Amino acid sequence: MSTLRSCVAALLLAAAALPAKAQQGSAGKRISPDLFGIFFEDINYAADGGLYAELVQNRSFEYNPSDHGGWHPLTSWDYLHEGYAMGSISVESAAPLHANNPHYVQLRVESPFQKGLGLRNAGFDGIPLKAGEKYDFSLFARTKSGAAMPLLVQLRDAKGAVLAETTLSAQGAGWQPYRATLAPTAAAPDASLVVLAIAKGVVDLDMVSLFPQKTFHNHPNGLRADLAQVVADLQPKFVRFPGGCLAHGDGLDNLYDWKKTIGPVEQRVAQRNIWNYHQTAGLGYFEYFQFCEDVEAKPLPVVAAGVSCQNSGGSWKIGGTGQQCVPLADMAAYTQDVLDLIEYANGPATSAWGARRAAAGHPAPFNLQYIGIGNEDKQTPEFRERFRLIYEAVRAKYPNIEVIGTVGPSPKGEDYDQGWAFANQLRVPLVDEHYYEKPQWFLANNQRYDGYDRQKSKVYLGEYASWGNTLFNALAEAAYMTSLERNGDVVRLASYAPLLAKENHTQWNPDLIYFNNSTVVPTANYYVQQLFGQNQGDEYFGGVTALTSNVAPTDSAVVSSCVRDAKTGDVILKLVNPGGKGQVVGVNLARFKGLTTNASLSVLTSARNASNTFATPRMVLPSVSPFKAGKTFAYTVAPYSLAVIRVKGKR
Template sequence: MGDFFEDINLGADGGIYAELVKNRSFEFDTPLMGWQLLQKGEESGSLLVHNRGELNGAKSRFIRVTSKTSTGNFGFSNEGFRGMGIKKGQQYNFFVLASQLSGNVSLVIELTNGKGDKLGSTIVTPGGKPWKKYNASFTATATEPKAILNISIKGPGVVDLDMISLFPQDTWKNRPNGMRADLVQLLADMKPGFLRFPGGCIVEGRTLEERFQWKKTIGPIEDRGFLINRWNTEFKHRLTTDYYQSFGLGFYEYFQLAEDIGAEPLPILNCGMACQFNTAEVVPLESLDPYVQDALDLIEFANGSADSKWGKKRVEMGHPAPFNLKMLGVGNENWGAQYIDRLKIFTQAIKAKYPAIQLVNSSGTDPNGERFDYLNGELRKMNADIIDEHYYRAPQWFLDNAQRYDNYDRQGPKIFAGEYAAQSVAIASPDNKNNWQCALSEAAFMTGLERNADVVAMASYAPLFAHAEGWQWTPDLIWVDNLKAYGTPNYQVQKLFSTNKGTNVVPILRNNASVTGQAGYYASAVLDKNKKELILKVVNASDKMQDADFVIDGLSKVGAKGTITVLRSDKLDQVNSFENPTAISPVVKDINVKGKSVKVGLQPYSVNLIKLKFS
């Protein structure tokens, strides 16, 4: 089990990426989106957006601030991402790139609440015409979920400003330009086997011009690219016109995050095809070389020595050791002959230079149908390493398909259940809920994934994060606002499986058959030879209390005590929430073992993890 990250639902900017300022470098299509002029009385100053075009490469815009007064009654403010979440007693670090053109201007930096009450302040005084980074820090005096950043100008003069930024000191590992510590901790608590990034559909882009290009996301943050997020206007029911990608969270940070949480990195790259639901643009085969080179260069960036071009860039960013990349995805949810044509070129080039890299290949958008059948057949002819299957379906589908992989070819490609989530209403419906019925059905399906671990190499729920006020897609694994976050019932199921993987799958049978729906039961079992534990995962999807009698064969001795961890609710529509984040959460109890027999009562609508010691 692993994590699938995509910058959807304000997952990066406004989510795990801890930057509090929206549109910090004025690169949005509307350059002052997120900013507001503050002025008391008669006109005392002005803001003017300048565009340097290609002179500055990635970041072309800055603002010229002209102040005509020394009163400080003129300035501008930033609203943040649905406000700024500020916590009492925490330090906040402000920085800005500035060039003082004339006069002696000081910047008064203040955080306020909606009533104008001050939460903390500091002063920055730029000096000299050359562009320079200026830093200042202050401590917040109150907690506020919807704070505003105000910048007041004191003194007459003209100053140019760019990259206006505010971060909490309390990022993950206190890193500058870092991530929200609480969100990373939720990921680390899952002990994921891998981290897939950066998506998802943003890899493809609505057009090829808007595709994700990893080389634009590394190096100093002021030199990185900038891009509209393809989820910006994707759904009319959830227009999010202020959704852009600053790339402060770039490929270096993704690799670093994977390393931090003990996960294998799994980057996904564009294969020369834009989203087929949008424009379906493709790069002609004869023009595909730059896309292929990006893949080769990424492997060098991740694994290359300091003597290599791209390995040197990784070292310069602060990571001398390789990231030990073993897997790479080519394309996301692409389909048709045009995908296979491009995939073959990628595969030949990558395998020729890096034969040990395992390639993840798309089987399209659905778990069956014409697209799937064609791709599944072609990928197997190619002896593909890993086939990425996706399924967003109703809860009943997950119950009905718990045996999906029982008869897959054991000698064929491995399977990556790369994106899945039960949909309580319909695919992409804004009314979908992360309720217990969905989580319960996913748990039943996951017993089939675990039982077939010789075929299913990886699996990940999707999407990962959703901001309570900035989401486009439901359901989602973890919900966040500006101050808090909680794991859904689906998260609790994922965590239960991911933290109890074991080392060896062993059979668990009922009437000499795998347990997949008989009397509402679904089950899988593993041994953890390192911890000397037998771990049973048993789902009771029925509405009845059921007594289960487990008889253990093949172990010489089982301990007299064990534990059972239960996730359950009598209400299939039960959800977790900001008000009640642990409505569905694990409860652990001791159980007795008599010889090699365990008798337990399995409550209705429950996921049960039974853990027994053996010797």
């Protein structure tokens, strides 16, 4: 015990004896106020079947084998001819609802005897229904004769019991929208939607849709409320979308075209997802911008740099030689699309593309500040030529927009070196670094950004994660994030990736948040991101803590950071112990004026290899308690823990 008291006393003396320069006044180093955000990519069924609240799969009959082997326009649909009903079903394209939505279903009812003839859809692994909730059903229909066609719409449970139903009357030779509200009498995790034609005749159907009325912020065509809220609880300062590899696609015909994702959903262009499934584009650019606004985060769209992914067509197997390039003759039009995107986001409602935004229900600008050009691109002459054309056009027309370049998929190597040289040559404001490494790499590279040139391009750490979702992985990332705060003058933005992954539909691990139709499982990594996101600052202060070791970070060394939130005056300490022994840290807050003794203490800790799963979703959770802080104090950082001490200030 006497040894411990001596240790604590020594640490307090060390903290009190920090250099006079470090203790004078409250001035710190200004760091990015936008440091921690999120990266959304439609991978792992993150959009359709995930964040996008649509409950019907393949609602517009556009699935095809290029999306996924064996798929076709009736994938996810069952043909029903109940009782003694007689007729046929076919997929047609002669006179579609819209040219961008070419397929529809035709039902020919010869005899609707007893129950009728139609379709059943079980959604994405079943349609989850909640008792007492309401669901908005809609479809487009037209009849082939003068007589009206009654349509029976039902929600059924897995045993076929009807939980809700209504009848609509389709009539007229032109496409017309029909809507109804369904209120199931009981909950069901795996329900289905049934649409039956119950009279003799011919009827065409398209865009068969079912949404919960309670979407995130109650937007129509909105987002799944519980999943979106978990993302919002990260309190991100920015949202990058629509993805990484997804943005530049699998070949030129698969580039993500933002213009095809806005406007009425029945007029948007669905396409193959690079991750081997389907994108409806129901979650499109308008919805991305709207979500950013809802969570008070800055939008950060990423567009292709006039080239496709170098791994297009599986060419990663032969060294990534599949980069395809927009012909130079077409680059003026492609570049104009990028400029039009900025106008769509920021232009007045009287401008051409600002008017399109206003028509969608948002006359005010979305206040776009950042735009990414390219993603992990091979540093070829063709890439650099096209990047330069886009970059210079954006800089000329919108000098206040900060362009983000790309330096490849790794923390070092040819693309990294050439990408940085090119970015510094053009004076690109920020570059996008990516890396996925073992947790030990993150612990050993805590000083990575200490030596970066502050006069050159700044960093957006757009994709990073350690390989795993254990607490130890999360703490390795937390230790690294303290270095991002310390270097927040050169690292302007950072986002863990990927964000979302659906159970049984995951193409990439690890991910930040796992989910299925009824459950959301934030990982230990999530809670690290949340604690940093909810406790961001805009000034960094060195020399506030006296640690038990001055050696470079290892598996057992405590690392820390101290930031101040200028808006609240709060001072925030983050202390990370990735080792198996508790360590005492001395803290000296004497330099800060106006601090109170009131503080909160958030601690994330558990067993080293603990992780949250669907079976054990709450294995790793932060605890929050009051804490009394003094001008100097000692704190014991528990083994395998992240501690965040937020000391209240006065404005």
